[in-house]
Amino acid sequence: MSTNSVGEEQQSGLVLRGVGKDLGGRTIVDDLDLVVAKGELVCLLGPSGCGKTTTLRMIAGFLNPDVGTISIDGEIVTRVPPEKRPTAMVFQNYALWPHMSVFENVAYPLKLRRTPKNEITARVHEMLELVNLMHHEKSRPARISGGEQQRVALARALVQRPAVLLLDEPLSNLDAKLRVRVREDIREIQQRLGITTVIVTHDQDEALSISDRVAVMNSGRIEQYSDPTELYRSPATRFVGGFVGAMNTLDGELRGGADSTVAVVGGVTVPVDTPATPGTAAGDRPVSLGVRPENVLLGPVEAGASAKIIRSIPRGHFTEMVIELATATGEPTELRAYLDDRSPIARLGPGDAVGVRLHSVLSYDQDGRLR
Numbered sequence: 001m002s003t004n005s006v007g008e009e010q011q012s013g014l015v016l017r018g019v020g021k022d023l024g025g026r027t028i029v030d031d032l033d034l035v036v037a038k039g040e041l042v043c044l045l046g047p048s049g050c051g052k053t054t055t056l057r058m059i060a061g062f063l064n065p066d067v068g069t070i071s072i073d074g075e076i077v078t079r080v081p082p083e084k085r086p087t088a089m090v091f092q093n094y095a096l097w098p099h100m101s102v103f104e105n106v107a108y109p110l111k112l113r114r115t116p117k118n119e120i121t122a123r124v125h126e127m128l129e130l131v132n133l134m135h136h137e138k139s140r141p142a143r144i145s146g147g148e149q150q151r152v153a154l155a156r157a158l159v160q161r162p163a164v165l166l167l168d169e170p171l172s173n174l175d176a177k178l179r180v181r182v183r184e185d186i187r188e189i190q191q192r193l194g195i196t197t198v199i200v201t202h203d204q205d206e207a208l209s210i211s212d213r214v215a216v217m218n219s220g221r222i223e224q225y226s227d228p229t230e231l232y233r234s235p236a237t238r239f240v241g242g243f244v245g246a247m248n249t250l251d252g253e254l255r256g257g258a259d260s261t262v263a264v265v266g267g268v269t270v271p272v273d274t275p276a277t278p279g280t281a282a283g284d285r286p287v288s289l290g291v292r293p294e295n296v297l298l299g300p301v302e303a304g305a306s307a308k309i310i311r312s313i314p315r316g317h318f319t320e321m322v323i324e325l326a327t328a329t330g331e332p333t334e335l336r337a338y339l340d341d342r343s344p345i346a347r348l349g350p351g352d353a354v355g356v357r358l359h360s361v362l363s364y365d366q367d368g369r370l371r
């Protein structure tokens with residue numbers, strides 16, 4: 001995690017230090033540190049109940065942390081009420097006023113602050129242009145689509161010119177196709193304005209595709225805080241590896257050096273091309289290996305450890321194969337592999353024999369930490 005330097009504190013858009021919250025007699029957020037740079041988009045990603053929304057609500061000021069501090073642009077705001085904080089929130093259900101037009105909805109926070117009328121008009125129009133909704137300024141929310149309602153909610157947050165924009169599961173009410181469009185729109189607008197943004201999501205695809213960095217949460221703590229590529233390639237814990245993307249987990253260990261590494265699984269030796277963490281054979285024995293399905297390489301029997309195809313699942317632009325490794329111990333060890341449809345192996349089916357090699361194998365210790 002980041003250092004506690006004063007310089008970093010001042011240059012950062014948002015800083016949480018040692019933030020904790022108990023609710024209903026349980027610790028929901030536990031000693032959480034998070035530094036979001038100015039203009040950065042960060043997703044809080046994690047399973048249901050891990051404390052993402054609670055964290056977001058503390059940043060917005062709707063909930064007070066029991067311990068820790070929150071600062072925005074170098075100012076401590078831990079006890080500042082929500083309406084006085086330089087934050088604006090987009091809620092999961094958008095929370096638009098049904099009896100107000102699109103214009104009035106976006107104007108509402110400015111009216112509350114007694115902004116002069118002509119300034120309200122100018123700022124609302126500027127925002128409606130930004131989210132491409134000028135043609136709907138007189139419409140009621142019920143008359144526009146879900147994606148458009150989402151953009152109204154975004155405009156209503158941005159019109160307040162917050163230092164930090166907060167979005168709670170902003171895409172969960174949209175269908176799959178629209179979700180991709182709208183998340184790209186959000187990213188584009190966020191980058192254009194250079195606004196520090198925190199988004200809560202449980203959707204890894206969403207987090208990986210729009211974030212500068214992703215904070216993966218589990219049981220009230222951040223397990224890893226990295227850019228999307230690093231998060232996918234080197235998940236710091238077994239939990240992160242399983243939560244972000246698909247991962248085969250095997251009981252076994254890596255042996256050998258960088259040139260000729262093998263994975264020993266159930267008493268058989270599987271050749272490994274480029275282990276992600278070379279030299280893991282030394283010291284304490286790792287207790288598990290992780291390998292992404294696209295890094296399980298299938299070829300002719302003689303080219304790798306022997307295995308049998310159990311299932312072949314067409315996945316559109318690729319084929320997913322479930323294979324069983326022929327272990328010496330007789331313990332069944334299943335692996336999933338993704339194969340290019342053009343590969344001759346993709347034409348094989350259940351019962352056929354294949355040779356297995358592995359690529360970029362990760363090795364985890366007893367506590368599930370990357371070695």
Ligand SMILES: Nc1ncnc2c1ncn2[C@@H]1O[C@H](COP(=O)(O)OP(=O)(O)OP(=O)(O)O)[C@@H](O)[C@H]1O
Nearest residue numbers: 023024028046047048049050051052053054055202
């Ligand atoms: N006011 C409260 N009193 C007691 N428990 C609460 C309260 N608010 C939230 N919790 C509990 O805190 C835990 C974390 O809730 P939170 O909403 O932060 O999770 P989340 O990660 O956002 O999950 P989800 O994706 O399901 O919204 C949950 O188990 C929830 O039941």
